[in-house]
Structure formats: structure tokens, C-alpha cells
Amino acid sequence: MYKHEPIFLQPVFQERIWGGQKLKQEFNYEIPNDKTGEAWVISAHPHGPSVITNGPLAGKTLADAWNEHKELFNKASGDQGEYPLLIKILDAADDLSVQVHPNDQFAREVEGVPYGKTECWYVLSAEEGAELVLGHYAKTKEELDQMIDQGEWDKLLRRVKVKAGDFVYVPSGTIHAIGKGIVILETQQSSDITYRVYDYDRTDAAGNKRELHLERSKQVTTVPHQDAEVEQTEKVNGGLVEKKLVEEQYFTVYHWQLDGQADCEMTADYLQVSAVDGQAALTIDGNSFNLEKGTHFILPHGIRQFTLEGKAEFIVSHE
16 A cells, blocks of 8 residues: 555645735645635644545545554554644745744643644745744743733844745744744644734734733743754755755654755655645656645655656655
8 A cells, every 4th residue: 555656635724814825826726715824734633634635545634544554654553643743834924923832741731632832944935024933032931921911022022034945943832923924834743732922912803802822821931042953964866955954853854955866765654745846756666746836745654765856846854
């Protein structure tokens, strides 16, 4: 099963107050409306599991494949763990709320879910002057609590300008927000827990403000903020430049730039692959598959070698 082909996945779209139309404009996706903020492109999360589009499991979800065919991921059949990662593309037509995510221990003890949320972002596009919130300036827990209680957002929040091609690693406990005019690919733990710290006093169509989670935000925020150190390495394999963006506890993420041909070997149990630009052919055991911008798939366990040919850009990850 899937020894000679990838597992292609259909994105799941999520409407958001800050969403827009770039998922249609830039990726040609059939989005449900003009407030589409997220495409969950590789997901086994119950809030939006991806559907498999090819092969013997076509029509089933990635969660089904994980639960019923552990061999595709090199897991023992009795392994009860949930699928660990979630890949999204986000279109921030407006600022996202300022938020923070808990670690695994807090998520399990307080929320009763298996994973907290450490994440990272690869910036696909950014309008001139676009910026993120990443971290804060409070020196102590008391100062953080006080600045949140008094709404001193300009003093508290640390803002960083970004451009296409930037990479940002966001461990759990980091106050953060994606700013207006940015499209990112996010690799994260498979968690949907978000504690909102500040939402610009926005209201929805019915005039209601979105819920904030100030007490839990204070509990889980790392104080003082420390920028995460990531060591990046690069290697060339034929026409493929493989840049390792981050390797840490929950995931390893790469940026692959293809210009020509490359013969690749599988070194992970399975690979998650998102084509974010260009066009290429993927060949496995003589079978060829067309890859274009917006294609997402998993190379399952059992595939040992594959060839890529074309001119394209990929974000690749594994647990």
C-alpha cells in the first residue's frame, strides 16, 4: 500500500475574521468565502482532517490512515499516539490576535488534549513593511501581568519586520501574532489550543468581541522573552538545494529549492511535503507524479528513493 506513490491530500479551509482571498489568488484554491484565513493542508486534527485523494485510501482522512495503517508511518500497530504535526497556509488579510500557546504538560493537565503547540513559520509573501508580534518586553512575571491588565500593548509587545523567505521559530510560551499582509506556511504540533491576549478590540458582524484568555495566557507565557536560537545548515544534491530551517524536539523543517534534477533518499520514517512555488515531476519506482504550487502530500514509509525534476520550491518536514 503506497509503496510506489505519495499520499496526496485535499486542503481543509477555515473562515477567520482576519482572512482574505489570497489562498485563491496565489494557490488557485476553491475557497469557501472571502474571509478564508487558513488552509489546513496536511492535517489529522479532528477540527479539520485532510482527505486523501489517491490510491487505496482515497476518500478516507489522514486520521483514518494514521489510525488504521500505522505501517505507512513506521509505527507499531498498537501505538496509541495521535498524528503529531499539522501544516497550514495562513492568509493574514488583517492582523491576527496576539496570542500564546501552552506546552504539552499544560495542554494535558488543563485542557485534556495530547499536544501543546510549538510552531514555526516560513514567510511565503509579505507586503512592504509587514510585521509580526514576536515576544514581549516584560522583565518579570509581575511586570507582564501588570502590563496585560493595564492594556499597555505598545510597551509590552515586540514587533519584527519580515519579508518573503524569512523563517520564524515560535516555541510554546511565546507571545506572537502574524501581521496584516503576510502569507505563511506554518508547521506546528497538531494542536488547536490558542489563548488570546489581545484582539485590537475588534467586533464580529453581530458586534461581539472575541473571547480573551488572559489568566491562562499569563500562566503559560515565558518570562522574560528569549529569542529561540536555530542552527541552519545547507547541502546541495544535484539540482536540489536542501536548507534545514530548524531541527528540534517536535519537528525538523527544510526548505528545498529545485532547479534541475535530484535523486533523493528517504531518511525519515515519512516526509510531509508542500509545493509552494513552481512545477516539478516526482518519480518513484518509474511512476511519475506532477507537482505544482499548492500540492501537498506525504511520502510514506516504504519508499526508499525518489527523483525530483523541474523548477520548484518545497517546504518539507517530519517529526
